Amino acid sequence: MCGAYPPFFRFTDPYSIPTLIVTTLRQNWHLKSVVAREWGKGMGVSLNAHHLLVAGVVPLAIVIAAVAIVRGGEAGSLRAQAFAQQQQAAIDEAAPLDAAIDVHFDTLTRLRSQLSSLAVLPVAARQLSADDPTVNALFAVSPNGRIQVHGAQRPTALQIPDQELMTWLGGSATAYLSVPVQSNATGTPMIAIAVPWRDAPQQAGLIGLQIDLSDEPALRALTHPATHPGTKRCLHAGGQVLQINARTDGSVRLDPVSDCSPPAPAAAPWLDHLFPVGDVTAYVPLPHTGWMLERTTPAREAFAPFRAAQATLGIVALAILAISLGTAWWLFRLLMQPLRELQRLTALTEPGTRPPPATEITALTDAFRHSLIHLRRRVRLVTHACDHATQVAERATLTADLFPDLAGLIGPDRCFIHVNKPHEALFGKPASAIIGRPVHELWGHESFAEMEPFLTQALQGSAATFTMRHGPPRTARWLETTYQPVLTPETGDVRAVHFRVRDLTTERHNALRLQREVQTDALTGLLNRRGFNFRLERALARTSGDGGAITLMYVDLDRFKEVNDTYGHAVGDELLRTFAQRLTHAVRSNDALGRLGGDEFVILIEGDEAAYTDRVARAVLACAQLSFNLREHWVEIGASIGIASGRGGEKTVHQLSEEADAALYQAKRDGKNCFRRFRISAAA
Numbered sequence: 001m002c003g004a005y006p007p008f009f010r011f012t013d014p015y016s017i018p019t020l021i022v023t024t025l026r027q028n029w030h031l032k033s034v035v036a037r038e039w040g041k042g043m044g045v046s047l048n049a050h051h052l053l054v055a056g057v058v059p060l061a062i063v064i065a066a067v068a069i070v071r072g073g074e075a076g077s078l079r080a081q082a083f084a085q086q087q088q089a090a091i092d093e094a095a096p097l098d099a100a101i102d103v104h105f106d107t108l109t110r111l112r113s114q115l116s117s118l119a120v121l122p123v124a125a126r127q128l129s130a131d132d133p134t135v136n137a138l139f140a141v142s143p144n145g146r147i148q149v150h151g152a153q154r155p156t157a158l159q160i161p162d163q164e165l166m167t168w169l170g171g172s173a174t175a176y177l178s179v180p181v182q183s184n185a186t187g188t189p190m191i192a193i194a195v196p197w198r199d200a201p202q203q204a205g206l207i208g209l210q211i212d213l214s215d216e217p218a219l220r221a222l223t224h225p226a227t228h229p230g231t232k233r234c235l236h237a238g239g240q241v242l243q244i245n246a247r248t249d250g251s252v253r254l255d256p257v258s259d260c261s262p263p264a265p266a267a268a269p270w271l272d273h274l275f276p277v278g279d280v281t282a283y284v285p286l287p288h289t290g291w292m293l294e295r296t297t298p299a300r301e302a303f304a305p306f307r308a309a310q311a312t313l314g315i316v317a318l319a320i321l322a323i324s325l326g327t328a329w330w331l332f333r334l335l336m337q338p339l340r341e342l343q344r345l346t347a348l349t350e351p352g353t354r355p356p357p358a359t360e361i362t363a364l365t366d367a368f369r370h371s372l373i374h375l376r377r378r379v380r381l382v383t384h385a386c387d388h389a390t391q392v393a394e395r396a397t398l399t400a401d402l403f404p405d406l407a408g409l410i411g412p413d414r415c416f417i418h419v420n421k422p423h424e425a426l427f428g429k430p431a432s433a434i435i436g437r438p439v440h441e442l443w444g445h446e447s448f449a450e451m452e453p454f455l456t457q458a459l460q461g462s463a464a465t466f467t468m469r470h471g472p473p474r475t476a477r478w479l480e481t482t483y484q485p486v487l488t489p490e491t492g493d494v495r496a497v498h499f500r501v502r503d504l505t506t507e508r509h510n511a512l513r514l515q516r517e518v519q520t521d522a523l524t525g526l527l528n529r530r531g532f533n534f535r536l537e538r539a540l541a542r543t544s545g546d547g548g549a550i551t552l553m554y555v556d557l558d559r560f561k562e563v564n565d566t567y568g569h570a571v572g573d574e575l576l577r578t579f580a581q582r583l584t585h586a587v588r589s590n591d592a593l594g595r596l597g598g599d600e601f602v603i604l605i606e607g608d609e610a611a612y613t614d615r616v617a618r619a620v621l622a623c624a625q626l627s628f629n630l631r632e633h634w635v636e637i638g639a640s641i642g643i644a645s646g647r648g649g650e651k652t653v654h655q656l657s658e659e660a661d662a663a664l665y666q667a668k669r670d671g672k673n674c675f676r677r678f679r680i681s682a683a684a
């Protein structure tokens with residue numbers, strides 16, 4: 001912690017909050033959004049970067065508006081309005097005085113045209129004084145400088161300096177006006193006005209009026225105003241400055257002053273626009289006299305009419321100040337929110353450690369920065385793991401899809417979790433239509449009943465494999481299904497069952513075909529020795545349980561060698577094939593027929609009905625005795641038959657074969673073309 005200031009205000013600290021915020025906001029707009037969102041979350045509102053922008057712009061706009069109002073107030077400021085008002089008041093005051101002087105000039109001009117000689121001057125003076133009490137005296141100035149003054153009421157000696165007189169005389173002006181002067185005798189303010197006058201071509205002079213300003217109504221109005229008693233008025237005339245003062249007796253006096261000049265213009269204080277304190281001075285020229293009235297009104301009086309406006313401006317200023325302060329406080333709260341959030345997040349990301357208090361901002365930001373680094377590292381690891389898992393999943397899906405067998409996952413609820421492409425192909429449904437559906441819905445109740453025990457076994461944790469036929473008989477398919485439970489490593493519970501279904505139909509058909517080929521005699525299409533023995537073994541095994549009877553019949557053609565020798569092997573083969581065909585018509589469909597080799601045939605009959613076996617033996621003999629038409633040769637042969645019977649479990653294949661062979665031998669010995677049954681005595 002620093003000594004003088006809290007670290008929050010140390011902008012030079014790269015980890016201080018202002019530096020972090022400013023840097024972050026500058027560098028990345030996205031981060032601004034994140035910051036805004038986090039702030040908003042902390043405050044329970046939805047914020048974005050634009051709100052931040054508004055939060056920054058609104059106070060700025062308020063300040064700009066305030067400045068504009070103040071500057072606008074300056075443009076039409078109270079002072080300007082007060083000055084205009086005072087200026088108008090000064091004009092209203094000065095205009096009557098100027099007009100009165102002008103009227104006197106008119107009077108004098110008229111008198112000049114009527115005045116025939118100076119001799120009538122006293123009469124004219126009395127007349128004028130009677131008509132106008134302000135006319136104190138009528139005077140005439142001769143070219144030689146002699147002044148005649150004829151006053152009516154209070155004649156006052158008019159002192160006109162010689163130099164000034166000579167100036168008057170030498171000039172060519174049409175009218176003359178003195179500065180206001182004060183009578184030495186009465187102390188009253190006076191002025192003299194004069195116009196050139198001639199009573200003869202050689203004689204020229206002036207006639208003028210001495211006007212008592214103390215009786216001038218306009219001047220009285222100036223010095224006894226009804227309003228603004230504190231207002232000072234100065235009359236500037238011919239370079240002199242005279243202050244017009246009203247005396248207690250009602251008379252007017254002109255006093256030379258030294259402080260009645262306009263003050264040097266000074267820069268108005270800033271607050272003067274809202275709360276003006278300076279006096280207001282107006283200057284008004286009098287056009288007929290050339291004088292100028294300076295009118296200074298104290299601020300208190302000048303701005304009295306604008307008090308209401310001042311109050312309004314003050315309220316507006318206070319309101320702006322309050323809004324600005326409120327906005328500043330809100331912004332401050334907004335800026336401090338991340339600190340609280342930092343503290344909370346630090347506590348979350350560093351479990352077990354106590355976060356520094358929010359006041360220790362540098363420590364807090366450091367802790368948060370470290371937390372963020374850890375978090376970022378973890379996020380990277382998790383992201384990497386996610387990517388890896390996604391790749392593995394994609395590879396697994398691809399592998400499963402390329403796998404020729406049906407594969408997938410079934411959940412504990414016996415619904416599909418996943419199926420591969422071959423699965424989709426077999427059922428003609430997309431994975432999306434299969435996943436989530438129960439197994440029995442896809443396989444049908446009949447097949448499901450067959451597979452259900454194995455599925456239950458797998459769901460209980462044991463793998464199971466079984467083969468079943470699926471589909472109608474003509475198009476049935478043989479499917480080998482393996483259920484493999486998928487366990488949860490931590491608990492060992494079965495979370496799913498992986499299934500794999502192999503289509504064994506082709507394989508099975510091939511095996512059957514191979515089996516048929518291996519067990520079939522290529523020449524006749526009957527069973528060969530291997531096939532027949534296999535069939536005989538199965539029959540013996542079958543009857544060993546129930547004690548059923550089996551009859552074995554050996555058939556050997558007579559004189560077959562002669563056929564070979566006479567017509568050749570091909571004809572012999574044809575005879576063998578023809579005889580085999582005839583045999584198939586001589587036995588039942590469930591009796592087995594075979595050729596053991598050469599001209600030896602064999603018949604297996606399940607059961608030992610003598611009548612039936614005799615009938616078969618005779619039918620076989622007939623088949624052999626019937627002439628064979630072989631390649632346009634009629635061939636006659638015969639057959640000898642040996643018969644042996646036994647019950648299941650009594651005899652072996654070998655025993656039965658030997659007995660049948662013995663019986664056959666007996667038939668041969670008895671002259672051929674007959675059949676004999678095996679008898680033990682005979683064998684012995």
Ligand SMILES: Nc1nc2c(ncn2[C@@H]2O[C@H](COP(=O)(O)OP(=O)(O)OP(=O)(O)O)[C@@H](O)[C@H]2O)c(=O)[nH]1
Pocket residue numbers: 556557558559560561562564568569570571572573576597598599
């Ligand atoms: N055409 C043909 N002849 C065969 C075949 N296998 C064996 N033979 C012949 O069949 C004959 C069988 O001989 P035997 O049974 O002793 O002769 P047989 O004339 O029938 O004698 P008996 O049985 O005493 O009447 C032999 O000449 C064999 O060469 C075969 O696949 N095709």
